[in-house]
Amino acid sequence: MAIAFTFPGQGSQSVGMGKDLADAFPEARAVFDEVDAALGEKLSTLMWEGPEEKLTLTANAQPALMAVSMAAIRAMEARGFDMKSKIAYVAGHSLGEYSALCAAGMFSVADTARLLRTRGNAMQAAVPVGEGAMAAIIGLEQDVVQAACEEASSKGVCQIANDNGGGQLVISGSKDAVTEAARIATEKGAKRALMLPVSAPFHSALMSPAADAMRVALGEVDKKPPVVPVIANVTVSPLTDPDAIVNSLVEQVTGQVRWRETIEWFAANDVTTLYEVGTGKVLSGLARRINRDLTPVSITTPQDVETALANLA
CATH class of the missing domain: 3.30.70.250 (Malonyl-CoA ACP transacylase, ACP-binding)
Structure with missing residues (x-):
């Protein structure tokens, strides 16, 4: 009877994302401020006001989605939630793996924002548009x-x-x-x-230049072992060693996101409830289609945060 936290990937973004969390919780607003400072621009303004076509750009959508996930996590932590004692595993869909690792303490919010900005830019630049x-x-x-x-x-x-x-x-x-x-x-x-x-052929061999860029970027940030294992996209196995995780993140740029197998791994390893932390309910919908024995729950709004805190107490 274990619980896992999952974190959404690109495609879940929408104008207005995270604004209700920032208004409800000072700890959530502090996350958006930290991301803005790390990137040297007001990403939060773009997230809350648009335009949508600019928010959808890979280099913006990736840190934006992470910011909302971490805003929810920080709001919960400020109210007594402790991931290490309550959660068995984390996982994220593509960029969501970075959100998962930030939530589990491997990267700081600022470093994760910069990593995802680098990742987005490198993936976009790897292949000329249209090819x-x-x-x-x-x-x-x-x-x-x-x-x-x-x-x-x-x-x-x-x-x-x-x-x-x-x-x-x-x-x-x-x-x-x-x-x-x-x-x-x-x-x-x-x-x-x-x-x-x-805008680009993500998770293909054509992304090799982006994988090289991420190996360099990941080598330059501080890393701590995550407080709970991450189920890696490319290996579908629990990892806690930072070096092994970095290797999996580099491989992920050109490799397959094995999300169906990840959900099946959870079901086979005593996980009964999957919380999707952040914008949208895409992963909850996928979980329902993959294995109906699992209970998916979304943490998107301030009310969702309060409900999750009560259920996880």
């Missing part, structure tokens, strides 16, 4: 999608980027190869093969 692509493949098993990627690889890089569960896989790579793989997947019986409106 990469991603597509969601709905309704096929992983081995069939993998075969489609391999068949299309004559046209360039193509690989599975995310296994989100519920029959949803995301492929990433060169535009021509991803387009071809999506066509092949449709022929193989996919319910849908949808090209995604993304």
